[in-house]
Amino acid sequence: MTTRSGSAKYEGLGKSGKGHVSTQSGVLSDSPYGFNTRFENGPGTNPEELIAAAHASCFTMALSFALAGKGYEAGTLETSAKVTLDKDGDGFKITKSALTLNAKIDGISKDEFEAIAADAKANCPVSKVLNAEITLEHNLAA
Structure with a gap:
């Protein structure tokens, strides 16, 4: 079992509040976040950006290990994730995480790559925790 932690502190309330997040x-380490970083492109981070980074890195690592498990030894994987936050009644909800993958794997067929990538998308731990639509677009270089 592995346990990791993060923490957040928010001083003030609502739009005027300012927060700091640490891992x-x-x-x-005390990275700023707040209304301005979440909705106005202010300097700092926000929960959706952190989830996008977590999802991209988790999926990429899961795919890397799945490919290695199938005997592939050389390749490069580069993934980005775009997390969508939508209005949901009186609040908000993360509705989508769109993964985009560029890959170069020596000796793999397109069909095998697609099957392995789809399994990694469905089964990486972050995908399993998200209650949102997860999409995957990919480009497999020859």
């Missing part, structure tokens, strides 16, 4: 590893 156990120290990659984020």
Whole structure:
């Protein structure tokens, strides 16, 4: 079992509040977040950006291990994720995570690659926790 942690502090309330988020590893250390970073492109981060990074990295690692498990030894995977936050009644909801993958894997067929990538998309831990539509577009270089 692996457990990781993060923390957040928010001072003030609503739009005028300011927050800071940190991670156990120290990659984020009192990084600013708030209304302006979430809805107005202010400097800092926001929950959706962090989920996008988590989803892209989790999927990419899952795909890497799945490909290695099938005997592939060389390749490059580059994934981006776009997380969509939509109005949901009186609040908001993450409705979509769109993964875009560029890959170069020596010796793999398109069909086998698509099957392995679809399984990684469905079964990476972050995909399993998201209650949202997950899409995958990919480009497999020859």
